[in-house]
Amino acid sequence: xxxxxxxxxxxxxxxxxxxxxxxxxxxxxxxxxxxxxxxxxxxxxxxxxxxxxxxxxxxxxxxxxxxxxxxxxxxxxxxxxxxxxxxxxxxxxxxxxxxxxxx
Numbered sequence: 302x303x304x305x306x307x308x309x310x311x312x313x314x315x316x317x318x319x320x321x322x323x324x325x326x327x328x329x330x331x332x333x334x335x336x337x338x339x340x341x342x343x344x345x346x347x348x349x350x351x352x353x354x355x356x357x358x359x360x361x362x363x364x365x366x367x368x369x370x371x372x373x374x375x376x377x378x379x380x381x382x383x384x385x386x387x388x389x390x391x392x393x394x395x396x397x398x399x400x401x402x403x404x
Contacts, residue, residue: 305363308381341369
């Protein structure tokens with residue numbers, strides 16, 4: 302499975318702070334994902350203050366995204382970024398020179 306970040310512009314009339322509009326958007330996305338017949342899994346989407354949406358998904362192949370974009374009707378502003386690795390605090394190396402002892 303491949304992890305992808307799907308970037309797109311927030312539709313002009315979509316207010317992400319409105320629960321009803323967010324629920325409608327989520328339903329459209331979920332229906333398009335269900336149409337992929339298990340080849341795509343939606344993890345989450347981030348809406349940013351610069352009117353962008355970044356959806357994190359897992360897919361069998363990058364071609365699955367084309368079908369999703371068509372089924373969701375999300376247009377041509379879509380950019381796909383393949384996730385190479387997730388970085389988080391658990392990866393942090395010890396502080397140089399610090400001595401860590403086990404209790």
